[in-house]
Amino acid sequence: MDKIKIVLVGQPNVGKSSLLNALVGPKVVISNYPGTTVEVTKVQKTFDGIEMSFLDTPGIYSISDRSEEEKVTEKILFEEEIDGVIVVSDATALERSLYVLLQIMEADIPAVIALNFVEDARSKGIKIDCKRLEKALGISVIPINPITKKGIDDLLNSLLRIKDKKVKFRVEYDDHIEEAISQISSKLKETRLPKRFISVRILEGDEDFYKYLGDEKILDSIKKNLSEKHPKIDRDIAVTRYGIASLLAEEATQIVHTVRGEDIQEKVDRLLLHRSWGPVITMLILVITFGVLLYLGNLLQSILMDLTSNFLSFLHITGNSMPDIVLARSLTGLAAGISIALPYVFLFYLLLGLLEDMGILSRFIVNAERFFGKFGMPGKAFIPLALGLGCTVPATKATRVLSSKREQFYVASFLSFVPCSSRTAIIMGVVGFYGGIRLAFYVFLTLLMAALIWAFAIKKLYHVSREPLLLELPPYRKPLAGNILAKGWFRMKDFIYVVIPLLMVGGAVYGILDAYNITHMVVQPLSVITSWLGLPDVTIIPLTFGFLQKDLTGAMLVSVLGSNISSVLTPVQIYTFGVASAIGIPCINAFAMLIREFGFRRAVSLTTVSIGYGILFAGLLLRIIFIF
Amino acid sequence: MKLKPYEEGLIVNIALPDSKLFERVVSMGIFIGEKVTVAGKIPGGVIIKIKNKKFVVDKNIAEYIRVIKNG
Numbered sequence: 001m002d003k004i005k006i007v008l009v010g011q012p013n014v015g016k017s018s019l020l021n022a023l024v025g026p027k028v029v030i031s032n033y034p035g036t037t038v039e040v041t042k043v044q045k046t047f048d049g050i051e052m053s054f055l056d057t058p059g060i061y062s063i064s065d066r067s068e069e070e071k072v073t074e075k076i077l078f079e080e081e082i083d084g085v086i087v088v089s090d091a092t093a094l095e096r097s098l099y100v101l102l103q104i105m106e107a108d109i110p111a112v113i114a115l116n117f118v119e120d121a122r123s124k125g126i127k128i129d130c131k132r133l134e135k136a137l138g139i140s141v142i143p144i145n146p147i148t149k150k151g152i153d154d155l156l157n158s159l160l161r162i163k164d165k166k167v168k169f170r171v172e173y174d175d176h177i178e179e180a181i182s183q184i185s186s187k188l189k190e191t192r193l194p195k196r197f198i199s200v201r202i203l204e205g206d207e208d209f210y211k212y213l214g215d216e217k218i219l220d221s222i223k224k225n226l227s228e229k230h231p232k233i234d235r236d237i238a239v240t241r242y243g244i245a246s247l248l249a250e251e252a253t254q255i256v257h258t259v260r261g262e263d264i265q266e267k268v269d270r271l272l273l274h275r276s277w278g279p280v281i282t283m284l285i286l287v288i289t290f291g292v293l294l295y296l297g298n299l300l301q302s303i304l305m306d307l308t309s310n311f312l313s314f315l316h317i318t319g320n321s322m323p324d325i326v327l328a329r330s331l332t333g334l335a336a337g338i339s340i341a342l343p344y345v346f347l348f349y350l351l352l353g354l355l356e357d358m359g360i361l362s363r364f365i366v367n368a369e370r371f372f373g374k375f376g377m378p379g380k381a382f383i384p385l386a387l388g389l390g391c392t393v394p395a396t397k398a399t400r401v402l403s404s405k406r407e408q409f410y411v412a413s414f415l416s417f418v419p420c421s422s423r424t425a426i427i428m429g430v431v432g433f434y435g436g437i438r439l440a441f442y443v444f445l446t447l448l449m450a451a452l453i454w455a456f457a458i459k460k461l462y463h464v465s466r467e468p469l470l471l472e473l474p475p476y477r478k479p480l481a482g483n484i485l486a487k488g489w490f491r492m493k494d495f496i497y498v499v500i501p502l503l504m505v506g507g508a509v510y511g512i513l514d515a516y517n518i519t520h521m522v523v524q525p526l527s528v529i530t531s532w533l534g535l536p537d538v539t540i541i542p543l544t545f546g547f548l549q550k551d552l553t554g555a556m557l558v559s560v561l562g563s564n565i566s567s568v569l570t571p572v573q574i575y576t577f578g579v580a581s582a583i584g585i586p587c588i589n590a591f592a593m594l595i596r597e598f599g600f601r602r603a604v605s606l607t608t609v610s611i612g613y614g615i616l617f618a619g620l621l622l623r624i625i626f627i628f
Numbered sequence: 629m630k631l632k633p634y635e636e637g638l639i640v641n642i643a644l645p646d647s648k649l650f651e652r653v654v655s656m657g658i659f660i661g662e663k664v665t666v667a668g669k670i671p672g673g674v675i676i677k678i679k680n681k682k683f684v685v686d687k688n689i690a691e692y693i694r695v696i697k698n699g
Contacts, residue, residue: 011656061652061655061656062651062652062655064648064651064652065648066648066649066651066652092679092680092681093657093679093680093681095657096655096656096657099654099655100655124680204647204651205647205648232647234647234648234651235647235650235651238647238650238651238654238655239654239660242654242655242659246659269667269668269682270668273667273668273670273675274668275669275670366670366675366684367670369670369671369672369673369684370670370671370672373671373672468649468686468688468689469672469673469684469685469686469689470649470652470653470656470683470684470685470686470689471683471684472656472681472682472683472684473675473682473683473684475680475682
C-alpha cells in the first residue's frame with residue numbers, strides 16, 4: 001500500500017487540532033519530540049487505498065529557530081522525510097499564514113492551504129478569492145470547516161496527488177540579496193534540500209544550516225560585502241517575505257464591508273483584561289475550580305477507601321500474612337491513584353481544555369503574568385503550579401507548557417512548596433487535628449515563606465533568562481467537546497500507566513518492610529535529622545517512608561507514636577513535623593515523573609536539594625522560635 | 629510616540645535590535661504600515677489591536693515599535 005506523510009503547520013489557535021479531529025477522528029497519539037518539551041501529535045488514516053499519516057506541529061508564526069516550538073517544526077519539516085504540508089490558515093488574517101507557507105515553499109516542499117474560519121471572516125466583511133490565490137501560488141486552496149466537516153474530503157483528495165506537485169512560486173529578494181544567495185549556493189555541499197533554500201536560511205542566521213557550508217569564513221566575507229546595502233540582511237529577508245505575503249493576501253482578499261462599533265468580544269475583554277477586575281476574576285475562577293476539584297478528590301478518595309476496606313473484609317483479608325499485606329496495600333494504592341487521576345488529571349485537563357478552546361486561558365495567563373513575573377516565571381506557570389495543589393505528579397508533567405527546559409525545571413522546583421492534596425491532608429489531618437487549625441495555618445504560611453526565600457536564592461544561582469512577553473489573544477469561541485474530551489482522556493491514560501502501578505508498589509513495599517520491622521532500621525542512622533528537627537527518633541519512619549506513599553504519612557505517625565499524638569508531641573514539634581514533611585518533592589511518584597521529564601541526574605538533585613532544604617528550613621525555624 | 633489607551637496610530641518603524649525577535653513580531657502581523665490601536669495596559673506590557681487581532685506586547689518590545697498618530 002502507498003504511504004504518504006503529511007505535516008500540519010499553522011499559527012497557534014488556527015484550528016489545527018480540530019482539523020486533525022475532522023480528518024481522522026479523536027484517535028490521537030501525542031508524544032514529546034525527543035529532548036524537548038514540545039508535544040507532537042501523530043495519527044493515521046487510510047483514504048482511497050493510501051495510508052496517510054498526519055503529524056501535527058506546535059503552533060508557530062514563522063519557522064525560525066528562536067523558540068523550542070519553532071526548532072521542532074524546523075526539524076520535522078526539513079530533516080524528516082515528508083511528502084507534503086497542510087498550512088492551516090486563518091481567513092481573517094491570511095497574510096500571516098502565507099508567511100509560513102512561503103518559508104515552506106522555499107524548501108521545495110509541496111503544500112496545500114486549508115482555509116479555516118471562512119464564515120468568521122465573512123461576518124467581518126472579509127471574502128477570500130480562493131481561485132485567485134490558487135493561481136498566484138500554484139497550489140490548492142481549500143476552504144474548510146472542521147465542525148461541519150465542509151471541505152475535508154476535498155482536502156484529502158488533494159493530498160492524494162501532493163507527492164507529484166512541483167513548487168512553482170518563488171520569493172524573489174532584491175538584487176544584492178539574490179547575489180549573496182547565489183554566492184553561497186555555489187559553495188554548498190550536496191544535500192537533498194534545495195541550495196537556494198539553504199542559502200536563505202544561512203543568510204537569516206540559522207546556525208543549523210551552517211554545516212552545509214564548506215567554510216564558514218565565506219559567510220563573513222559575503223556579509224561584509226553586503227553590509228553597506230544590507231546592514232541587517234536577516235531582517236530584510238523577513239520584511240521581503242512578509243511584504244510578498246501581504247501582497248498576495250491583499251490581492252485575494254475582498255473587503256465587502258467594514259464592521260464598526262464595539263462587539264461582545266470587546267466587552268468581555270474590557271472586563272477580563274481590566275487592571276483590577278481581570279486578576280480578581282482569574283483568581284476567583286481558579287479558587288472555585290480548585291475548591292471543587294479538591295472536594296471531589298476527597299469525596300472520591302473516602303468512597304474508594306471505604307470500598308477497598310469493605311472489599312478486603314469481605315474477602316476476610318485481615319492483613320497478617322504477606323500476600324494479604326501486599327494485596328491490601330496495593331489495593332489502597334490503587335484507590336489513592338484513581339482518586340488522584342480522575343479529579344486532578346481528567347477533570348483538570350477538561351477544564352483547562354475548555355478554558356483554552358474558549359480563548360479564556362490566554363487572558364488568565366496575562367493576568368497571572370503580573371504575579372508570576374515577580375518570581376521570574378512567565379504567566380503560564382500558573383497552570384502547573386495550580387495543578388500542584390492537586391497532585392505534584394501531573395503538575396510536574398504540566399510544566400511542559402513552559403517554553404524551555406530550563407524554565408520548565410525552574411518552575412518544577414517550586415512544586416516543592418505547593419502542597420499537593422496528600423501534603424494538605426498531612427497539614428490538616430496531623431497538624432490541624434492534633435495541634436489546632438491555627439498551627440496548620442502557620443505551616444501553610446511557612447511554605448509560602450520557604451518558597452519566597454527559594455525564589456530569591458535561586459534567582460541568584462540559576463540564571464533564568466526571560467523571554468519578553470509576546471502573545472496573541474485569540475478571539476473567544478465556542479468550544480468543541482470532542483477535542484477537549486480527547487485531550488483529557490489521553491492525559492489520564494498516560495497517568496494511569498505510570499503512576500497507579502507506582503502507588504500500588506510503593507504501598508506494598510512499605511507493607512512488607514513494616515511487617516518485617518525493617519522500617520526501624522533507619523531510626524538509628526538518621527537520628528541526626530530528627531535531633532536537628534527536635535523530634536522523637538521514631539518520627540523518621542513517617543518522614544522517610546512517606547516518600548513511598550505520601551497518603552500513609554499520617555497513619556505511619558500514629559503507628560509509631562500511638563494515637564494520642566498531642567500528648568507525645570509538643571505543638572512546636574507537631575508544627576516542625578508538618579513543615580518537614582510538606583517541603584520538598586513529596587513522593588516516589590513525583591520523583592519518577594521528574595526522571596521522565598528531566599533525566600535521572602536532575603531528578604535526584606532536585607529531590608535531594610528540595611528535601612534537604614525543607615529539613616534545614618524546619619530546623620532553623622525551630623531555633624528561631626526558641627530564641628523568642 | 630506614545631499612544632494612549634484607545635488611540636489609533638500607524639506603525640512607521642520596528643527597530644528591534646534582535647533580528648529573530650523582529651521576525652517573530654513581523655510574522656505575527658505587527659508590521660510597518662499597519663494601523664494599531666492600544667486596547668489596554670498591563671504591568672510590563674501593553675495590549676494592542678491590529679486589524680482584528682489582539683496581542684499582548686512586552687514593554688521592552690513595544691518601545692521599539694514607532695508609531696505616529698492617525699489623523
